[in-house]
Amino acid sequence: MIREGVVPIRGFLLHLTHYDPRWYANKSREKPIDLNLALEIVDAIAQVGFNLLIIDCADGVRYKSHPELSRRYSVTMTSLRRIVMRAQVNDIEVVPKLNFSQSRYYKHNHWFRPYNKLFDNNEYWRIAFDLIDELIHTCRPPRFFHIGMDEDHDRTTSQYVKAILTLRYRLKKRGLRTLIWNDSPHRGFASVHARKSMAAEKMIPKDIVQIVWDYRKVPPAHIHRLVNQGFEVWGAPGWDPVQAFKWKQAILKYGGKGLIMTRWIACRRSNRSKMLDLIGAAGPFYCSKYINTGLL
Numbered sequence: 001m002i003r004e005g006v007v008p009i010r011g012f013l014l015h016l017t018h019y020d021p022r023w024y025a026n027k028s029r030e031k032p033i034d035l036n037l038a039l040e041i042v043d044a045i046a047q048v049g050f051n052l053l054i055i056d057c058a059d060g061v062r063y064k065s066h067p068e069l070s071r072r073y074s075v076t077m078t079s080l081r082r083i084v085m086r087a088q089v090n091d092i093e094v095v096p097k098l099n100f101s102q103s104r105y106y107k108h109n110h111w112f113r114p115y116n117k118l119f120d121n122n123e124y125w126r127i128a129f130d131l132i133d134e135l136i137h138t139c140r141p142p143r144f145f146h147i148g149m150d151e152d153h154d155r156t157t158s159q160y161v162k163a164i165l166t167l168r169y170r171l172k173k174r175g176l177r178t179l180i181w182n183d184s185p186h187r188g189f190a191s192v193h194a195r196k197s198m199a200a201e202k203m204i205p206k207d208i209v210q211i212v213w214d215y216r217k218v219p220p221a222h223i224h225r226l227v228n229q230g231f232e233v234w235g236a237p238g239w240d241p242v243q244a245f246k247w248k249q250a251i252l253k254y255g256g257k258g259l260i261m262t263r264w265i266a267c268r269r270s271n272r273s274k275m276l277d278l279i280g281a282a283g284p285f286y287c288s289k290y291i292n293t294g295l296l
Helices: 021-025 035-048 077-089 122-139 157-173 188-201 220-229 241-254 269-287
Strands: 009-015 052-056 093-097 144-146 177-182 209-213 233-238 258-261
Touching (some): 009 269, 077 122, 122 144, 157 177, 209 220, 209 258, 241 258, 241 269
Parallel strands (some): 144 177, 177 209, 233 258
């Protein structure tokens, strides 16, 4: 046993739905979330020690302002509110998430179809903030809103920065700080995203929280660089307990403030054991002061 500090932000990402190439290929067969399982997950993360819940909403919820975005798997705002209330009862802070990345390959913004084709014009942002305001009303986030922005293929760097600034400015007017994925550790095919993230760092305000994600390794140089630049930095290690432990060491060493557990699978009954077992196995590596390092 070794003594570790406690990371202040210990978060879990829950999907009402999600958009990436694999998930998108199965959209025609997607079913609504299992609400009872979602509530069970909230209780489980509270028991382990998580204190923040990011809810990936996309088109997994029905918006009163834009019912045309409803899909066969969308749930009501009342269902979303039940998840929020369960988190609040457990003293867990809620953060709504919508991803505004533009990529015909990764499809992160295809939940917004057909409006994703408007490509950042005034109508695009007007409709986007209709939805954001509905989520703010339902989720009552006290501090943060997550705007995604990972793996943005289709914007130029200047367009990418402008989109972040637009979202950040309007969220700040609503009293919320912006959370954003940071792609800077990635290489190879994803190096275009890394370059875009690192270029944006020089042009965006320091009150935007950078969530650095890497599920295969720990990128201490990137954590250190962002902290030195004045950003608040959180890490997203993925779902492996050993990876989470190594990330936690780096976050504490270099002055990061958070860790977010991500598992990119649907909240449905067939995944119940997989999700709850993950929280039980990896959760202590995010949340506990004392960690058995036998896995290492």
